[in-house]
Amino acid sequence: xxxxxxxxxxxxxxxxxxxxxxxxxxxxxxxxxxxxxxxxxxxxxxxxxxxxxxxxxxxxxxxxxxxxxxxxxxxxxxxxxxxxxxxxxxxxxxxxxxxxxxxxxxxxxxxxxxxxxxxxxxxxxxxxxxxxxxxxxxxxxxxxxxxxxxxxxxxxxxxxxxxxxxxxxxxxxxxxxxxxxxxxxxxxxxxxxxxxxxxxxxxxxxxxxxxxxxxxxxxxxxxxxxxxxxxxxxx
Ligand code: HEC
Numbered sequence: 001x002x003x004x005x006x007x008x009x010x011x012x013x014x015x016x017x018x019x020x021x022x023x024x025x026x027x028x029x030x031x032x033x034x035x036x037x038x039x040x041x042x043x044x045x046x047x048x049x050x051x052x053x054x055x056x057x058x059x060x061x062x063x064x065x066x067x068x069x070x071x072x073x074x075x076x077x078x079x080x081x082x083x084x085x086x087x088x089x090x091x092x093x094x095x096x097x098x099x100x101x102x103x104x105x106x107x108x109x110x111x112x113x114x115x116x117x118x119x120x121x122x123x124x125x126x127x128x129x130x131x132x133x134x135x136x137x138x139x140x141x142x143x144x145x146x147x148x149x150x151x152x153x154x155x156x157x158x159x160x161x162x163x164x165x166x167x168x169x170x171x172x173x174x175x176x177x178x179x180x181x182x183x184x185x186x187x188x189x190x191x192x193x194x195x196x197x198x199x200x201x202x203x204x205x206x207x208x209x210x211x212x213x214x215x216x217x218x219x220x221x222x223x224x225x226x227x228x229x230x231x232x233x234x235x
Pocket of ligand 1: 063064067068069167170171172173174176181182184199200201202203205209210211212213214217
């Protein structure tokens, strides 16, 4: 009996020590917090490719896949959940910093049950890369850290080189076949070109009405879109 007690005590203290030693990825929060207004600021806080940034990496995924009208925008707030800003995301209580496995937001995007998965069908599920980014962001502490991406590559603007990535990040979640908001499709070269040449894509971005409910695009992205349209949308 004494032996069993002693053994349990040893095992228990071992577990406590193990738990205390678990390594957390601690991120150094930059002191200054510049905003990139010109799109090509000389950069005091260059983006670190090992860090996942909320505004640059996470918010665009949420804006395009979760914070749509009818879902988790401020107007609809399905189940009380609004996902269009850092403060709103954290106040859902569905993020446990440093622990993606204990975060309900992570759980629902990795669900296999079609009744529980987010975004719900027929919306496409998040890509493995997007899911991995969200997990990494949570496991790095779910912080709000900004960085300036150093340069704005607005030379020889083409769909393949710059525009497709921008549209996929900021627009396609609300403008694809399953969710053609305002009858505008931006999910392929042909569709994006057609919408840009015949519709109000540039105007909506410059005027800040799109991305709907989200942050206005950076000056760099606005310039890229303008140049692309001015050159009749090269592929
Ligand atoms: C969160 C969802 C959402 C995102 C993200 C989004 N849109 Fe929209 N968009 C809408 C909805 C909904 C409408 C229909 C009109 C309305 O409700 O304002 C719309 C309408 C439009 C229209 C037609 C109306 C107009 O303003 O002329 C254009 C063009 C457009 N979006 C472009 C874009 C572009 C470009 C992006 C990315 C930079 C984008 N949208 C991102 C939801 C979204």
